[in-house]
Amino acid sequence: MDTPRVRDAKDVEQVVRAAIASEQPLEIIGHGSRRLVGQPMATNAVLELSALNAVTAYEPNELIITVQAGAPLADVLSLIDSKDQQFAFEPMDTSALLGVSGAGTIGGMIGAGLAGPRRIRAGGARDHLLGAHAVSGFGDSFKTGGKVVKNVTGYDLCKLLAGSWGTLAVMTEVTLKVMPKPESERTLVLRGLDDVTANRAMTAALGSPYDVSGAAHLPHQAFRSAAGGLAGLGAPGQATTLLRLEGIAASAADRAGSLGKTLAPFGTVEVLQDAVSAAIWSSIRDVLPFAAQGALGAWPVWRIVCPPASGGALGQQLSRDTGGDVIYDWGGGLIWAALPPRPDAHAALLRARVDAAGGHAMLVRASELVRRNVDVFHPQSGGVAALSERVRASFDPKNILNRGRLLRAVAT
Amino acid sequence: MAIMMPASDQAVLDRRDAIVAALRGIVPGEGVIDSAAEMLPYESDGLMAYRQPPMVVVLPDTTEQVSKVLKYCCEQGIKVVPRGSGTSLSGGALPLADGVLLGLGKFKRIREIDFDNRVVVTEPGVTNLAISQAVAHAGFYYAPDPSSQIACSIGGNVAENSGGVHCLKYGMTTNNVLGCEIVLMSGEILRIGGKSAENAGYDLMGIITGSEGLLGVITEITVRILQKPETARALMVGFAEVEAAGECVARIIGAGIIPGGMEMMDKPAIHAAEAFVHAGYPLDVEALLIIELDGPGVEVDELIGRVETIAKGCGSTTLQISTSEAERNLFWAGRKAAFPAVGRISPDYLCMDGTIPRGALPKALARIRDLSAKYDLRVANVFHAGDGNLHPLILYDANQPGEMERAEAFGADILRCCVELGGVLTGEHGVGIEKRDLMPEMFSEIDLNQQQRLKCAFDAQGLLNPGKVFPTLHRCAELGRVHVHGGRLAFPELPRF
Numbered sequence: 001m002d003t004p005r006v007r008d009a010k011d012v013e014q015v016v017r018a019a020i021a022s023e024q025p026l027e028i029i030g031h032g033s034r035r036l037v038g039q040p041m042a043t044n045a046v047l048e049l050s051a052l053n054a055v056t057a058y059e060p061n062e063l064i065i066t067v068q069a070g071a072p073l074a075d076v077l078s079l080i081d082s083k084d085q086q087f088a089f090e091p092m093d094t095s096a097l098l099g100v101s102g103a104g105t106i107g108g109m110i111g112a113g114l115a116g117p118r119r120i121r122a123g124g125a126r127d128h129l130l131g132a133h134a135v136s137g138f139g140d141s142f143k144t145g146g147k148v149v150k151n152v153t154g155y156d157l158c159k160l161l162a163g164s165w166g167t168l169a170v171m172t173e174v175t176l177k178v179m180p181k182p183e184s185e186r187t188l189v190l191r192g193l194d195d196v197t198a199n200r201a202m203t204a205a206l207g208s209p210y211d212v213s214g215a216a217h218l219p220h221q222a223f224r225s226a227a228g229g230l231a232g233l234g235a236p237g238q239a240t241t242l243l244r245l246e247g248i249a250a251s252a253a254d255r256a257g258s259l260g261k262t263l264a265p266f267g268t269v270e271v272l273q274d275a276v277s278a279a280i281w282s283s284i285r286d287v288l289p290f291a292a293q294g295a296l297g298a299w300p301v302w303r304i305v306c307p308p309a310s311g312g313a314l315g316q317q318l319s320r321d322t323g324g325d326v327i328y329d330w331g332g333g334l335i336w337a338a339l340p341p342r343p344d345a346h347a348a349l350l351r352a353r354v355d356a357a358g359g360h361a362m363l364v365r366a367s368e369l370v371r372r373n374v375d376v377f378h379p380q381s382g383g384v385a386a387l388s389e390r391v392r393a394s395f396d397p398k399n400i401l402n403r404g405r406l407l408r409a410v411a412t
Numbered sequence: 413m414a415i416m417m418p419a420s421d422q423a424v425l426d427r428r429d430a431i432v433a434a435l436r437g438i439v440p441g442e443g444v445i446d447s448a449a450e451m452l453p454y455e456s457d458g459l460m461a462y463r464q465p466p467m468v469v470v471l472p473d474t475t476e477q478v479s480k481v482l483k484y485c486c487e488q489g490i491k492v493v494p495r496g497s498g499t500s501l502s503g504g505a506l507p508l509a510d511g512v513l514l515g516l517g518k519f520k521r522i523r524e525i526d527f528d529n530r531v532v533v534t535e536p537g538v539t540n541l542a543i544s545q546a547v548a549h550a551g552f553y554y555a556p557d558p559s560s561q562i563a564c565s566i567g568g569n570v571a572e573n574s575g576g577v578h579c580l581k582y583g584m585t586t587n588n589v590l591g592c593e594i595v596l597m598s599g600e601i602l603r604i605g606g607k608s609a610e611n612a613g614y615d616l617m618g619i620i621t622g623s624e625g626l627l628g629v630i631t632e633i634t635v636r637i638l639q640k641p642e643t644a645r646a647l648m649v650g651f652a653e654v655e656a657a658g659e660c661v662a663r664i665i666g667a668g669i670i671p672g673g674m675e676m677m678d679k680p681a682i683h684a685a686e687a688f689v690h691a692g693y694p695l696d697v698e699a700l701l702i703i704e705l706d707g708p709g710v711e712v713d714e715l716i717g718r719v720e721t722i723a724k725g726c727g728s729t730t731l732q733i734s735t736s737e738a739e740r741n742l743f744w745a746g747r748k749a750a751f752p753a754v755g756r757i758s759p760d761y762l763c764m765d766g767t768i769p770r771g772a773l774p775k776a777l778a779r780i781r782d783l784s785a786k787y788d789l790r791v792a793n794v795f796h797a798g799d800g801n802l803h804p805l806i807l808y809d810a811n812q813p814g815e816m817e818r819a820e821a822f823g824a825d826i827l828r829c830c831v832e833l834g835g836v837l838t839g840e841h842g843v844g845i846e847k848r849d850l851m852p853e854m855f856s857e858i859d860l861n862q863q864q865r866l867k868c869a870f871d872a873q874g875l876l877n878p879g880k881v882f883p884t885l886h887r888c889a890e891l892g893r894v895h896v897h898g899g900r901l902a903f904p905e906l907p908r909f
Contacts, residue, residue, distance in 0.1 A: 119609060153854055
């Protein structure tokens with residue numbers, strides 16, 4: 001079947017208006033690289049944006065890029081890389097985890113809002129989306145934000161669009177903040193720590209003035225299907241705690257020395273550099289130990305966000321209770337958990353523990369059957385859930401866009 | 413008053429005594445103020461050209477009281493204007509004649525300091541600076557630093573998404589808050605986010621931040637704290653031409669350097685500041701840059717060297733590098749005192765707040781010079797050069813008939829120029845009433861309708877801080893209607909499965 005080739009925002013308006021008129025909910029996709037994420041949807045038509053793929057403007061000295069939502073993320077990354085710039089929030093490439101090809105589009109990157117290790121220092125996708133043009137569920141193209149890094153004119157609807165999984169509006173063009181790439185990086189490595197001790201080491205590092213831009217812990221099990229850049233860590237079978245420093249070479253080296261002293265009570269510190277270091281962090285960003293092609297490829301994968309200092313205890317307990325594997329990022333504030341398959345993916349037990357720790361959890365990878373039976377996104381308390389639904393309806397009252405992707409109740 | 417506020421509801425004013433009595437039943441003692449004399453301090457905020465006594469002032473000191481006050485007002489159809497310290501420069505806390513002014517000044521307690529999770533949980537009436545002071549003993553601080561930080565409250569910072577000189581590197585309020593307790597107009601108390609890096613679900617914290625008190629009343633905030641950089645040093649660089657200074661800013665950013673702060677002043681601002689604080693500013697330059705690098709000592713030393721080379725390559729005529737904290741503070745003293753310094757040379761001034769693409773700076777300054785001649789009013793420019801945020805200070809004398817109106821028209825033209833050059837109406841001061849009627853310069857009716865629909869999701873009756881931000885008020889029912897366009901399928905080939 002053909003998919004309409006929308007060429008511009010006007011076309012998108014037409015498609016959405018037609019969908020409203022015929023009460024046909026639309027699934028919004030770029031390259032479709034994250035279609036496997038979310039509750040199975042109650043949509044029966046596809047709006048595909050990959051033809052909206054132009055770079056409208058890239059101004060390195062203004063630290064901004066304006067790009068259409070369907071532009072391939074990989075192309076945009078290589079464009080800004082040519083000017084030694086980057087998206088500082090390190091957008092995650094979900095393809096290995098989900099077992100699909102391609103990193104998807106810019107629109108998908110914002111809609112998913114999945115940030116990598118540098119989130120602890122640079123913020124998430126929501127902190128880098130400066131402006132957007134989008135078509136709401138009213139079938140109207142609107143704009144929000146601007147094309148400058150500092151702006152408080154009107155409500156910041158960008159914050160809602162980031163991480164909304166396409167349920168509020170169809171983004172057609174976005175303006176993003178870009179930042180200089182660090183000239184060099186160092187990774188400090190500690191070996192053999194248990195999860196709770198590792199959490200303490202990461203807390204000490206993040207509470208230091210040395211500007212740590214990555215803090216991750218890989219329990220020894222994470223290496224059973226060691227993939228990609230993790231090979232550079234050597235010494236399989238040992239838990240590994242990693243702390244990243246970035247900046248000009250003299251500074252990174254100087255801070256590596258100072259941070260090493262701070263971490264001395266936790267053991268001997270090794271230091272890795274530049275390419276080796278970078279490969280490790282992109283493996284962590286993309287959660288390669290749980291890759292679909294790896295040993296745990298059939299296991300459901302949860303993404304848990306919690307207060308960072310409680311991550312070690314939470315992850316350790318989950319791992320013990322379920323026999324699953326965990327890896328920690330964001331100094332303990334992000335836990336990826338691959339759990340042995342079960343029809344409910346351990347949802348009840350996991351969510352009880354996560355709630356108690358003050359966090360929330362999303363089931364990122366699971367079969368369609370499991371996703372039908374489990375709340376993929378963390379259930380919210382009554383008042384917040386009701387407000388969120390009113391917010392959603394203020395963009396899309398007929399529930400035309402990605403209907404049911406966030407809420408199981410709507411899907412069934 | 414040049415700006416029209418929503419018409420007063422006579423039926424509400426007629427019930428004033430009963431309303432005051434009911435509010436006294438919720439907030440006992442001195443927490444309800446209804447005498448004209450005692451309400452005087454609440455008539456205005458930092459936008460002092462506009463004054464309006466409220467119907468009554470209420471100063472609750474618990475979340476439950478806030479909830480009951482809002483619930484009562486919601487049921488009775490009474491408008492509410494929330495207020496923190498009243499330092500808004502855009503009139504965000506300007507009272508309404510038929511409205512309750514809800515002051516959060518009694519929410520003055522820091523509830524929790526959690527160094528392990530690097531957050532502070534605080535009540536909204538705590539000042540911005542007090543948060544940094546409370547954690548300074550452990551080497552931490554709260555990064556956003558609006559120049560009013562001694563006085564402005566963190567609740568007001570969240571409402572306005574306040575910035576400061578360090579926000580290019582460390583972000584604005586929105587990048588540094590994690591969660592809040594918020595009371596909706598209905599009286600419902602909600603907790604959004606917490607100590608985690610991200611909220612679950614839609615980013616409600618993100619939309620509440622910068623909503624200018626129109627979505628809810630915040631009664632608790634969780635902010636991120638950072639370790640203070642090890643060192644900071646500054647360069648003070650003069651240029652014979654504004655264009656050269658602008659080029660220098662572009663080349664620093666282009667070289668991959670993000671300074672902790674990068675400020676520019678034009679000649680009138682330099683002269684006013686120097687006369688006031690004697691910071692040693694060169695008086696024969698057209699533009700002065702203050703560039704601060706912060707971080708580890710070795711990094712700062714190296715970057716100072718790189719910036720010096722860039723500045724000289726751009727033809728700087730004077731260049732000094734701070735060698736001590738005292739000297740660095742002296743460089744900043746003039747910039748930080750720029751507003752009062754301008755206040756000394758003019759009876760009144762208007763402070764504008766547009767943002768432009770950095771590269772458009774010479775164009776913007778030339779346009780402002782032309783407008784200054786056209787309106788026959790002097791102007792001094794200070795500029796957060798790193799992030800393109802321009803603060804032209806328009807000098808006028810309110811005692812001269814017509815001069816304030818001329819100053820406002822001048823200011824509006826500057827903001828129109830910012831939008832024309834690809835920028836925005838406000839970088840950090842907010843829309844409030846000041847720029848409300850300029851919103852259509854930047855947003856279409858469709859854009860504004862979408863923003864107002866969101867307002868409806870929080871406050872369906874439009875009772876919370878009405879008359880701010882939006883030039884035209886619509887009923888929520890009218891905004892929520894979906895128009896079916898023709899019903900003809902423009903893309904009948906849409907795949908269906």
